[in-house]
Amino acid sequence: MAVSFEEIGLEAERRWQELTAGERPWIRIGTALCGEAAGAFEVADAVDSELASQGVPAQVSRVGCLGLCFAEPLLDVQLPGGHRIFYGNVDPEGVAEIVSAHVAGGTPVTAKALGYLAQEGSDAPVPDGIPDLDQHPMRIWEDRIVLRNAGNIDPMDIHQYLANGGYQALHKALIDLDREQTLDEVKASGLRGRGGAAFPTATKWSFLAGNPAPEKYVLCNCEEGDPGAFNDKNILESDPGTLVEGVIIAGYATGASKGYIFIRHGHNGPIDRCRAAVDQARELGFLGENIMGSDFSYEIEIALTGDSYVAGEESALMEAIEGKRAMPRFRPPFPAQVGLFGKPTNINNVKTLAYIPEIVSKGGEWFAGIGHDTSTGTVILCLTGPLKYTGMIEVPLGINLKDVINEAAGGMQEGKTLKFLQTGGPLGGGLGADNIDILLDFEVLRAAGAIVGSGGLIAADESACIVDMTRSLISFCQYESCGKCFPCRMGMSHLLEVLERICDLEGTTEDLDLMRSIGENMQAGSLCGHGQLGYNPVSSALRYFGSEFDTHIIDRTCPTGTCLTPRYSPAQSRR
Numbered sequence: 001m002a003v004s005f006e007e008i009g010l011e012a013e014r015r016w017q018e019l020t021a022g023e024r025p026w027i028r029i030g031t032a033l034c035g036e037a038a039g040a041f042e043v044a045d046a047v048d049s050e051l052a053s054q055g056v057p058a059q060v061s062r063v064g065c066l067g068l069c070f071a072e073p074l075l076d077v078q079l080p081g082g083h084r085i086f087y088g089n090v091d092p093e094g095v096a097e098i099v100s101a102h103v104a105g106g107t108p109v110t111a112k113a114l115g116y117l118a119q120e121g122s123d124a125p126v127p128d129g130i131p132d133l134d135q136h137p138m139r140i141w142e143d144r145i146v147l148r149n150a151g152n153i154d155p156m157d158i159h160q161y162l163a164n165g166g167y168q169a170l171h172k173a174l175i176d177l178d179r180e181q182t183l184d185e186v187k188a189s190g191l192r193g194r195g196g197a198a199f200p201t202a203t204k205w206s207f208l209a210g211n212p213a214p215e216k217y218v219l220c221n222c223e224e225g226d227p228g229a230f231n232d233k234n235i236l237e238s239d240p241g242t243l244v245e246g247v248i249i250a251g252y253a254t255g256a257s258k259g260y261i262f263i264r265h266g267h268n269g270p271i272d273r274c275r276a277a278v279d280q281a282r283e284l285g286f287l288g289e290n291i292m293g294s295d296f297s298y299e300i301e302i303a304l305t306g307d308s309y310v311a312g313e314e315s316a317l318m319e320a321i322e323g324k325r326a327m328p329r330f331r332p333p334f335p336a337q338v339g340l341f342g343k344p345t346n347i348n349n350v351k352t353l354a355y356i357p358e359i360v361s362k363g364g365e366w367f368a369g370i371g372h373d374t375s376t377g378t379v380i381l382c383l384t385g386p387l388k389y390t391g392m393i394e395v396p397l398g399i400n401l402k403d404v405i406n407e408a409a410g411g412m413q414e415g416k417t418l419k420f421l422q423t424g425g426p427l428g429g430g431l432g433a434d435n436i437d438i439l440l441d442f443e444v445l446r447a448a449g450a451i452v453g454s455g456g457l458i459a460a461d462e463s464a465c466i467v468d469m470t471r472s473l474i475s476f477c478q479y480e481s482c483g484k485c486f487p488c489r490m491g492m493s494h495l496l497e498v499l500e501r502i503c504d505l506e507g508t509t510e511d512l513d514l515m516r517s518i519g520e521n522m523q524a525g526s527l528c529g530h531g532q533l534g535y536n537p538v539s540s541a542l543r544y545f546g547s548e549f550d551t552h553i554i555d556r557t558c559p560t561g562t563c564l565t566p567r568y569s570p571a572q573s574r575r
Contacts, residue, residue: 005171005292008284009162016163020119021081025058025103028076028084030151032065032237033230033269034391039091040073046092047075050099058103064238064273066151068138069391071114076151077102082124086133088114138389141408143370145378146354147394150238155273158280161241167286169357170245173252174294177360182253183209186356188364190376195221195312195349196424196453196529198375198442207336208254208346216256217340219321219347220247222263222270223305223312226425227476228456231380231392232350236263236270239354240277244300246353248286249360251298254346259300262317264307275302309480313528314347316482327484328528351380351455372398375441379452383409385459386416395440402437405459416461420545424453426473427533429540449540465562466545467552471499473537481530488531491522495538503563507553512542 019026027047031040044062051058066074071088075098078084085108087098094112102108108127115133118126133139144150153160161167173182187202208216220243224232235243247259261278263271278300281287289297303321305311311326318340320326339345355377359367368376375397381404383390388410395404405411405418412418418433429450431438438448445451460469478492498515501507519535526532542549551559558564 002285002293005167012159012162012166015159019059019160020078022059023080025056025080026078027058027060027103028063028078028151028154029060030065030072030074030076031062031269032234033267034065034069035072035074036269038072038089042092043073043075043090043095046095047099050096051103054099054104056099056104061154062156063153064150064155065234065392067142067147067392067394068114068136068389070389071391074114074151077108078119079103079106079124081122083119083122083127084117085127085130086114086116087112137408137410138391138393141395141399141403142393143378143396144394145358145367145370146235146242146351146380147238147392148358149242150234153239155238155240156276158241158277158284161239161277165361166241166357167245167281169360170248170252170286171292173249173360174292174296179209179253179255182249182360185360185364186253189355189359189367190364190371190374191352191355191359191367192375192442193349194351194355194379194452194455196427196451198452201348201352204336204348205250205254205346207334208256208344211336211344213344214257216254216344217346218247218250218254218256218259219314219317219340219345220259220261220350220353221312221314221317221347222261222350223309223317224350224454225264225307225309225312225480226454226456228384228422228458229382229425229454231382231455233267233270234392235350235354236274240270240274241281242357243274243350243354244277244281245286246356247300248281248291248298249356250346250348250353252296256346257298259298260303260321260340261300262303262305262311262321264311265304266307271302271304278302308482309476310482310528310530313530316528317347318345325482327482328530330527370396372396372439372441373443375443379440380455382454382456383459384457386413386461387411387459388413397440397442399440400437401431401440404440404457405436409459412459412461418459419462419464420460420466420469421450422458422460422469422473422537423456424451425456426476427529427536428453428456429536430544431540432544435544449536449543451536463560463562465503465558465560466541466548467499467558468503468562470537470541471496471503474499474534477530477534477537481534485525485527485531487522487525488527488534491518491526491531492534494518495535499538502549502552503558505552505556505558505563507549509553511553512549515542 075087192198305320308326315329316326335345
């Protein structure tokens with residue numbers, strides 16, 4: 001006899017209560033890619049060793065990223081019925097004191113604590129001398145929707161996702177709504193794609209929903225090769241259930257028969273955790289035949305690709321899944337007509353699909369009430385560079401970018417001054433320090449020559465040479481061009497040659513017009529966004545730092561001295 005959704009939910013709630021209010025302390029360790037790079041797995045091994053040697057019974061979970069990447073490795077201790085205490089930048093040598101004093105003795109190590117998070121329903125006293133983590137600059141600006149469970153649940157345990165509202169949206173869609181009503185909720189939300197183009201999600205879904213073909217596919221794009229962007233990977237590492245549920249709901253709303261989650265090969269954390277989420281969803285009956293007793297049947301497959309940046313383009317992604325080289329297709333026909341394996345297909349970014357469960361659960365109007373104008377909802381930003389606080393935050397669209405940098409990120413590190421802000425990945429744009437007083441809004445940013453794109457924000461200080469930074473971005477784009485279409489293949493190479501000439505202090509004033517001409521041809525003739533947007537880094541750099549280019553060309557000098565030192569370009573490895 002099949003177990004009902006209600007019974008599954010009760011079992012998940014029982015397990016959650018056992019974790020948070022049972023007899024054993026609960027220790028959570030951030031083991032996303034940022035934590036792994038900082039030594040989180042070594043800290044986790046030290047925790048296991050100390051618990052065993054001191055004879056302390058405790059539950060240990062390897063969770064995702066809370067977003068405070070600057071504080072990794074992050075160790076989170078919650079005593080039964082108590083509040084969560086976080087320790088930042090923990091090393092294996094410091095674990096013994098935390099285990100003996102806090103886990104075993106019940107007394108937090110105040111001097112090493114980063115902050116606490118009060119737990120609803122707990123009557124434990126607020127710890128003295130430890131700040132409220134919700135008042136930290138990186139958290140006080142947040143409105144967490146997609147990241148609501150990040151760093152909170154074990155991504156390998158579907159019951160923890162269920163205990164925090166997981167699969168309620170799918171149950172609502174299948175039992176209380178029909179396909180059209182589910183699509184209407186997404187339409188009412190005003191959700192726009194978070195992969196870069198910001199196209200209305202419901203409109204894109206409607207193209208597939210209107211195709212009567214019996215076999216249709218939904219694709220989730222987690223190629224994510226942008227330097228400075230790691231939010232897609234973090235969703236899969238921290239809360240893969242919300243993505244899997246979103247893919248299933250997308251399949252239901254569009255009448256699709258199968259979903260694919262496309263991840264770059266080698267990103268083992270996201271791959272392993274996403275596979276576990278899919279397998280566990282299947283075990284509980286959320287995938288397969290007649291899901292939750294409905295007439296909807298659906299499957300999900302995890303598909304991997306090699307290191308190809310262009311595989312993030314939707315038609316190149318389909319080529320990669322089919323086992324071909326990741327190169328964009330000519331259009332028309334469009335994917336909703338002829339897509340993966342010749343079947344009608346819809347493609348969305350990880351972040352886009354991860355919003356869907358909360359939109360369906362709380363309603364489209366709720367989501368539309370967040371944000372600014374037609375840029376509804378929130379945006380997940382990745383903060384890197386010489387900032388005081390680096391990591392990942394989820395903030396409402398419409399927030400001022402200046403507040404994100406100066407307040408949420410704490411401004412620049414001591415002794416540093418912001419010079420340039422690269423936004424939206426290597427195909428995005430950039431802003432000068434005097435131009436960041438601007439709203440985080442799709443249209444507003446685009447008008448300023450920058451885009452939200454992947455959500456990456458890379459800050460550069462006064463020691464950075466804008467010409468060399470631009471050369472570095474174009475070098476990446478040239479290296480990652482698939483080479484299928486002439487405007488992109490040769491355009492990127494020519495842009496790089498010109499920029500290298502300017503960096504070598506051998507440029508001419510005619511080179512600036514030459515780059516503009518190359519950029520116009522790339523935009524007009526390239527098959528996909530890689531070539532169409534490839535001139536963006538150059539155009540924004542010229543727009544805000546034209547005088548620095550003039551200094552290199554006319555004065556034959558580099559103000560920062562960067563261009564006077566030897567450099568490496570990925571393109572050189574091909575020569």
